C-alpha cells in the first residue's frame with residue numbers, strides 16, 4: 296500500500312528513511328497484524344473477572360454472560376463518550392474564555408451581531424445590555440448546559456421540529472452534556488445495560504450532546520470571541536514553512552491559544568528579536584484543527600493534516616511546535632530530539648514527557664503566547680543546518696460557514712438558502728455531501744478523501760469539508776474555484792461559476808461539523824426539501840477516520856438523520872446483530888444509518904444512490920445533467 300498521495304509527504308518520507316527516523320507509518324507496520332478480537336470488538340476488559348474474549352463455539356459469552364453484541368456495543372459506546380468528552384471539554388474551555396472577555400482584555404467580543412442572535416436563541420433578554428455583559432450571560436448559559444440534570448439541551452431545539460419530535464419519541468434528547476457522558480460510562484460498566492439496542496440509543500443521545508451541545512457551543516462561542524469566518528484565501532502544505540524565517544507550528548484544537556500566538560507573532564519586540572537572530576520574520580503555520588481555526592479567520596497557512604505533524608518537524612525549520620489538546624502524537628517528543636525543534640505543551644490536560652511545558656492561562660493569554668513565541672525565536676539560531684523543505688504549496692479558499700455560504704449563493708445582499716434549495720429542486724445539483732475526519736496510516740494518506748470528493752463533485756454534488764479531510768482536499772487543489780471547471784459536473788460548475796466558489800467548501804475544524812447541522816436545518820426551514828434533515832438529498836462520510844471524536848461525529852450525524860459512510864468499520868464486526876442494527880434497522884429509528892465501505896469511489900456511489908432515493912421520495916425531477 297502506498298503511504299500517501301501527497302508529493303510533499305512522499306519527499307519527507309524519503310528523508311525519514313535516509314535519516315532512520317520513525318513515523319506513524321513505520322510504527323503501524325511494527326504493530327503487525329492487529330489483534331482480531333480488538334478488530335471485531337470481541338474483547339471485554341471492563342471488570343476483573345475478565346478480560347474475556349468471545350470465541351465462536353468455545354466461549355460465546357464472557358464470564359458474566361455478556362454476548363458479542365453486548366460487548367461490542369459497550370466498547371463502541373465508550374468510544375462515543377470519549378469523543379463527546381473531548382469536543383465538549385473544548386466547548387467548556389471556550390465558554391470559560393468567553394466569561395473572561397472584556398473591553399480591555401486579551402479576549403474581546405468580535406461578532407456583536409451574532410452575540411445578540413445567540414443570546415436570543417438561548418432565551419436571554421437582549422435589550423439594553425452592553426456586549427460584555429451579554430457575553431458573560433451567554434457564557435454562563437452555555438456552561439449550565441454541561442451540568443444540566445434534566446430537561447433538554449437548549450441548542451437541540453434549533454433542529455427542525457420533526458427531528459426534535461422524533462428524538463423525543465425515542466427518548467434520546469440529551470439532557471446535560473456531562474450527564475450523557477457519565478451515563479454511558481455507567482451503563483457500560485459491569486452488570487448494567489446488556490441490551491445492544493438500548494445501549495445504542497444512549498450512544499445516540501450522548502453523541503447528540505456533542506453535535507447539538509458541546510461542539511455547537513465551541514463553534515458558536517469561538518465565532519463570538521474570534522469573529523465569524525468569511526471566505527478568504529490561504530495556502531496549504533509543507534512548502535508554507537519558510538527556511539529564512541522563524542517557523543512556529545501550532546497544532547491541536549483550541550483557538551484560545553493559537554489566536555494569541557498569531558497575535559504575539561506580530562509584536563514589534565519579538566519581530567525585532569527575530570531579526571537580531573538573523574531571521575526574516577516570524578511565520579506561523581498550523582497542523583490539524585488548530586490550523587483550520589486560524590486559517591478560517593486569518594488566512595494563516597496550513598502546514599498539513601494529522602499525518603503531517605511528524606513530517607513538519609523533519610523539515611528541520613520548525614523552531615517551535617506548540618500544542619494544546621487532541622491528535623498530538625507523543626512520538627513528537629522523541630522526534631524533536633533529532634532536531635533543534637522545541638516541543639511546547641501548554642495545557643495542564645496534555646503533558647508529554649520530554650516536551651517543554653509552558654502552561655497557558657486565559658488570564659495571562661497574550662503574555663504566555665509571547666513567551667512561547669520568544670522560545671521559538673530564540674531557538675532559530677540553534678538550527679543545525681539539516682534542512683529539507685518540500686516546495687509543494689497549494690492555493691485555497693476557506694472560511695465558509697452556515698451563514699456565509701448561502702450569503703454567497705444568494706448574492707451579495709440576499710442571505711438566503713433559496714438558491715441552494717432551488718438548485719437541488721430543479722436538478723442542477725443532485726444534493727449535498729459532507730466529508731470529514733482524520734488521516735489514518737492504515738489507509739493511503741488523503742487518497743480516500745480526495746477520490747471521494749472528486750467523484751461526488753463530478754456528479755453535481757456540492758461537497759462541504761471539515762477537519763483533516765478539508766486539509767486533504769485543499770492539498771489536492773479542490774478548494775480552488777478553478778477545480779469546478781476541471782472536475783465538477785456541469786450543474787455544479789454553473790453554480791460555482793455564477794458565485795465564484797470552489798466545488799468543495801471548507802467549513803472549519805472538527806467542532807465546526809456543527810455548522811453542517813445548522814446548514815442542513817436551514818435548508819429544511821427554507822422549504823421545498825421536506826420537513827426533516829432526513830428528507831434532504833444529503834449524505835456524509837469519514838473515509839479515513841481514526842479518532843474517537845470521529846465516532847461521536849458519525850453518531851450525531853446519523854442521529855440527525857444523515858446517511859453516513861465510514862471508510863473502515865467500527866470495531867464491531869464480530870457482533871452481527873449490532874452490525875445489522877447500525878447499518879439497516881437504525882434508519883427506522885432516526886432516519887439515518889451507517890455503511891462501511893473502504894473503496895472511496897464505491898462509497899461515493901453509495902452516497903449518490905442515497906441522494907437519488909431522497910430525490911425520488913421528494914418527487915424531484917431527474918438531475919439536469921444526468
Ligand code: SF4
Nearest residue numbers: 339342345347357359
Ligand atoms: Fe468479562 Fe463480563 Fe467482566 Fe466483560 S464485564 S470482562 S464480559 S465478566
Ligand code: MSK
Nearest residue numbers: 584622732733762763
Ligand atoms: S484534527 S480528530 S485527526 S480530523 Fe480535528 Fe484531524 Fe481527526 Fe484530529
